[in-house]
Amino acid sequence: MxxxxxxxxxxxxxxxxxxxxxxxxxxxxxxxxxxxxxxxxxxxxxxxxxxxxxxxxxxxxxxxxxxxxxxxxxxxxxxxxxxxxxxxxxxxxxxxxxxxxxxxxxxxxxxxxxxxxxxxxxxxxxxxxxxxxxxxxxxxxxxxxxxxxxxxxxxxxxxxxxxxxxxKDYKTMFQEVVQRHPGKKAVYSLIGETGPDHAKEFRFSVSVDGKVFGEGTGRTKKAAEQNAARAALEKYNKK
Missing domain, CATH: 1.10.1520.10 (Ribonuclease III domain)
Structure with missing residues (x-):
């Protein structure tokens, strides 16, 4: 009832x-x-x-x-x-x-x-x-x-x-931007996950030389990485 x-x-x-x-x-x-x-x-x-x-x-x-x-x-x-x-x-x-x-x-x-x-x-x-x-x-x-x-x-x-x-593949786009500087590499890190098993949410950050340029969330790790790269593109381009 x-x-x-x-x-x-x-x-x-x-x-x-x-x-x-x-x-x-x-x-x-x-x-x-x-x-x-x-x-x-x-x-x-x-x-x-x-x-x-x-x-x-x-x-x-x-x-x-x-x-x-x-x-x-x-x-x-x-x-x-x-x-x-x-x-x-x-x-x-x-x-x-x-x-x-x-x-x-x-x-x-x-x-x-x-x-x-x-x-x-x-x-x-x-x-x-x-x-x-x-x-x-x-x-x-x-x-x-x-x-x-x-x-x-x-x-x-x-x-x-x-x-x-x-x-658009934001991870590839961001990596191409980063690689314009020799020796630079984008590193993705899982910084959190929440929710039940049937609806997990992942949060990733992406950094260059230890400095975080973007964070993103998604229902899959790949989606979270893409969203982090998308956020990083704008910030990195303003650097």
């Missing part, structure tokens, strides 16, 4: 629903999408369900919606390039930006310690919650509505695919 929402919580969820542009039939789904594991663990109430299952579902919706779009709109791309494009479209920075745009963090239910340490603003938590929201939209309104919402939210990233930005 779903937990009973207070009038205040229901009003907050209606406010968020309006910001999302989605009218929910069952606000309990949206509430669950915004419930972090830390809150559920502290609640000691079986009716309080965290959002990891909805995150799992939302991730699948994101993948199918973007994969279908890329397949239909970019017939010239190979399987490998389609995979690269999808990974760059459905990435933590993009999902975090969309979550921040609707102030998703203010609606999150977090455990006491998680909130005190800035969990409401942490990119990984916000990105995961946004995926869970997409899962909730899918269950509540169906795949067609969820697909259109995903494509609308990731419009800018899809435009970048059309411009060819998403297929």
């Amino acid at each position: 779903d937990r009973v929402l207070t009038a205040e919580r229901e009003a907050d969820l209606q406010k968020l629903s309006s910001r999302l542009g989605i009218s929910f039939n069952n606000l309990a789904l949206l509430d669950q999408a915004l419930t972090h594991t830390s809150y559920a663990n502290e609640a000691h109430d079986a009716r309080v369900q965290h959002n990891e299952r909805l995150e799992f579902l939302g991730d699948a919706v994101l993948e199918l919606a973007t994969s279908t779009y890329l397949f239909k709109h970019f017939p010239q791309l190979s399987e490998g390039d389609l995979s690269k494009a999808r990974a760059s479209v459905v990435c933590e920075p993009a999902l975090h930006r969309r979550a921040a745009e609707v102030s998703l963090g203010t609606f999150l239910l977090l455990g006491h310690g998680e909130r005190l340490t800035g969990g409401a603003e942490r990119p990984s938590i916000l990105a995961d919650a946004f995926e869970a929201v997409i899962g909730a939209i899918y269950l509540d309104r169906g795949f067609d509505v969820a697909r259109e919402y995903v494509l609308d939210q990731l419009h800018e990233e899809l435009v970048e695919v059309d411009l060819g930005e998403n297929l």
Whole structure:
């Protein structure tokens, strides 16, 4: 049985629903999408369900919606390039930006310690919650509505695919810049990893001569390295 929402919580969820542009039939789904594991663990109430299952579902919706779009709109791309494009479209920075745009963090239910340490603003938590929201939209309104919402939210990233930005190999580009100086080499280091096994997030730094030029996160080590190299390119070029 779903937990009973207070009038205040229901009003907050209606406010968020309006910001999302989605009218929910069952606000309990949206509430669950915004419930972090830390809150559920502290609640000691079986009716309080965290959002990891909805995150799992939302991730699948994101993948199918973007994969279908890329397949239909970019017939010239190979399987490998389609995979690269999808990974760059459905990435933590993009999902975090969309979550921040609707102030998703203010609606999150977090455990006491998680909130005190800035969990409401942490990119990984916000990105995961946004995926869970997409899962909730899918269950509540169906795949067609969820697909259109995903494509609308990731419009800018899809435009970048059309411009060819998403297929750039930033690691290679950064290495080429570094090698203009004899003896210089880019070194990538794993500086952290978070999340459960099914949704690991890796954080890498890239340095030259011991000086860090960029950091990046990703659901795979390769993606995190690419994002670190992308950040480093801009900084290194300004050196």
